[in-house]
Amino acid sequence: MLSFLKGNPVEVINDIQNKTILILEVNNMGYEIQILSRFSQKIVENQLENIQVFTCLQIRDDYPILYGFATVDERDLFRQLINVNGIGAQLAIALIDTLGLEKLVQAIINGNTRSLSKTPGVGQKTAERIILEFKNKLSQFKNLLGKPLSSSAAIPSLEVLEDLEITLLALGYTNKEINQAVSTLSKDNQILKNHNGEDWIKEAIIWLNQNENLT
Template sequence: MLSYLKGDLIEVIDNIPNRIILILEVNCIGYEIQISSRFLQNLVKNKQEKIQVFTHIQIKDENPILYGFATDAERELFRQLINVNGIGARLAIALIETLGLEELVQAIINGNIYILSKTPGVGRKTAERIILELKTKLYQWKQRLGRTLSSSMVISSLEVLEDLEVTLLALGYTNEEISQAISTLNKDNRISKNNTSEEWIREAIIWLNEQ
């Protein structure tokens, strides 16, 4: 119905619990669009005033809700997620918001329950259901997009991740900093193929200290 909207960013309302509303004016009409904090950070970082938002309309209790995404790929991922039994729009956005498109798709394709469970509200059973229903679909979807499967999120040892997280938390790093470190190190082939906790911890601390 509405593929995307392109217009002027008028206002952002972020004082509503669990929601961020973007007011976008298109041809003298103001649209209320619910977006993720990750999308908002992008807008603020790039100081964008005229923007394009890919949209998805959902009818809830007879009231239409307009969701907005930075790219059509992100919107497609959202649509795939809400088709999973038990996954609503709020949880789908939380997954995208927490992990980002590339990391989330890769975690599902590789069956990485640990990474998916980092999202608030996603337990082991929910993560398993997402993987079961979307693993093949997302692999094929990513191939159609022509995206090369990266080596990210290929850690086979859950113990390595657990050791890394416990150690970094004990050293005073936040969950967000730890997630960023893991995501960055996973993109390094030399490190991602190493299943030694000590090496991961050492490299993570080096990276974090450079930020």
């Protein structure tokens, strides 16, 4: 099995199914690898050369498909997800691409179906199935990153988060703006210790008003 490939990116394209495909040249051979859109942005924006891509080879209808990831942790999480009943490769990629590695791990550990359901194609039942599948192996799953989850991956309690999102959505803020506010506020340990939903809403509105040109 291929564990990783090292080579030079030749081209990044979106195919007719809107999948992000990397053409990677390795020893004068071009490999077609489906990658995350966030990985492709990093490659293109930074004009990366001689990159390492961690891979997972899947056989579908006797046709080999190579999936590639920027880190071994993303690749290992992908392998875990496709073992969940009803989660195929494309949905697993969408989950990692939408939430990012740490937020996805945190959402599963905290049983946050609301966050998981932000991924296109993931409904309430699918989110619950993902959480249920990992319920008995949380200790292994928490160590998937090879390190403790950083404070940047911390989030408020589920009850606070739901009140915050409902209120801010009603005030006209977008999901993107709300996620940025939550991500920023969650880096403040003092705020993170506060379980008062009204205080979170107040702090989020203050941050959003101060950073309206950034959101």
